[in-house]
Amino acid sequence: MRLFALAALTLLLLPCTAQATDLALTNATVYTQPDRPPLHDATILIHDTRIVAVGPTKSTKLPTTARIIDCTGLTITAGFWNSHVHFLPPQLLHADHQPPAVLNAQLQTMFTRWGFTTVFDVASPLSNTSNIRSQIEAGKLLGPHVLTVGDPFWVKTPVYVQRYLAEYNITMPEAHSIPEAVARVDRQIQDGADGIKIFAGSIEADHVELMPLDLARAIVAEAHRHNKLVFSHPSTIKGVELSLDAGVDILAHVTTDEAGESGTTWPPELVARMKAAHMSLVPTLTLFDVELQKGKASPEVTQQVIALAVSQLYAYASAGGQILFGTDIGYIDHYDTAEEFQLMSRAGMTFPQVLASLTTNPAQRFGYASRSGRITPGFDADLVILKSDPATDVTALSHVAYTIRNGQIIFNSQSPATQNSSQQPQ
Ligand SMILES: [Zn+2]
Known part of the structure; x- marks a missing residue:
């Protein structure tokens, strides 16, 4: 009985622990995949290492504790x-x-x-x-x-x-x-x-x-x-x-x-x-x-x-x-x-x-089509946040604001020093 209660308590605690790793990228232009037009004013929600939601910013519900990066003016593609x-x-x-x-x-x-x-x-x-x-x-x-x-x-x-x-x-x-x-x-x-x-x-x-x-x-x-x-x-x-x-x-x-x-x-x-x-x-x-x-x-x-x-x-x-x-x-x-x-x-x-x-x-x-290459729920949270829209100038693909891998920011152009970019999303 006590074991059961402990297990139930652990389950109750899980969402709290998990909330710490929710990351939301809001107000972005998002290319979910190459052959589709972009979504505008869109939000991507990441939980741990995976994408869990992609949709209009105004209708995408975010956990209250999610870390939010306002991506107004920025464009997001798959990593x-x-x-x-x-x-x-x-x-x-x-x-x-x-x-x-x-x-x-x-x-x-x-x-x-x-x-x-x-x-x-x-x-x-x-x-x-x-x-x-x-x-x-x-x-x-x-x-x-x-x-x-x-x-x-x-x-x-x-x-x-x-x-x-x-x-x-x-x-x-x-x-x-x-x-x-x-x-x-x-x-x-x-x-x-x-x-x-x-x-x-x-x-x-x-x-x-x-x-x-x-x-x-x-x-x-x-x-x-x-x-x-x-x-x-x-x-x-x-x-x-x-x-x-x-x-x-x-x-x-x-x-x-x-x-x-x-x-x-x-x-x-x-x-x-x-x-x-x-x-x-x-x-x-x-x-x-x-x-x-x-x-x-x-x-x-x-x-x-x-x-x-x-x-x-x-x-x-x-x-x-x-x-x-x-x-x-x-x-x-x-x-x-x-x-x-x-x-x-x-x-x-x-x-x-x-x-x-x-x-x-x-x-x-390379056999990763079911988890990589597109921005869709369930896929790896591997993303690139670009400073401008590459549809009008393809070299914009080289102007990277953030690189995110498995839900973790591994490059941030505003704090490019390695020790800064190694900070975990809070
Ligand atoms: Zn070579």
Whole structure:
């Protein structure tokens, strides 16, 4: 009897405890999903980690103790995904010895201040990314939900990676035989990898080293046996064809490098094959600008290569191919997302298409469509509050006021210092 009474008392107390974590975002313009017009003067109510209500501000009932953020003049979308990042900047390496303040500052600089609530790391040392992921999930760090492929599979380490590995005293293996590669796929998935990445074409000093097709096929088949998706770095059109022949799911870049020559746009037959194979594409257009500037290319050459990259995205997006937003940050240190949004617009993508590449497309592709990518009751409270409406200017997607993950404010532009933004909503 006493036990029963205690249980009843606990139940009575529960709503009080829970009220402390109600967060209401009021008077906002809300894009619940890319293919719907926005709600105006809308309120989103979050309870703990989930969205519990979305509706007109005047008719949405709020718990009296809810923390309220007045979002008048602000626009809210679902939290963004970045489907091509790396945990490679020195501040994120050797995470077991790195002070939390350093890790937090870097996670904010790269991810949360740009609205990313989920990121897919597509090649970094698996144990290090796993360490950071665990610290985020344990609440020790403020960061996005992290998915990772861990260590990549390449037959020869790309020339630009060789320098990096030597500088930071890191090793990443090469894949030389099918049995050894298949065993590593199994091991990495067992150790927590969410996908696998191959380099169909690996850029070397004077050529692009293609992965043998039988090796690529064996790696992809083993990943698929574990229900994991495979990314590919193609480098060239040959690399795209090899990726298609091997059964790859996601291209990590467009292609601009044909063995040292500038590439060509993707022919319709190639686009049709990619589409038929349900291949997704992460364009990473900004990367080419950054790399060419680093290589001191002339402005004319840089513009030609960007135009080529844009034309390939245009070819795939206009054919109805699935586009996943991604910028290769962590390899490049150009973290501002505005240029990528501008270039995606130049490739003919509309605001709803760009928003889909940030939200519903990756949620669908990576198996999170029932909980992520849209603003609807029951979904994860992963949200981006923007300073202005991106429907009229797509670069507004890079002007982030707040980033909220699992109902927690993980970035606040008004108190951007990490120690301030780590305050829990009260
Ligand atoms: Zn990359």
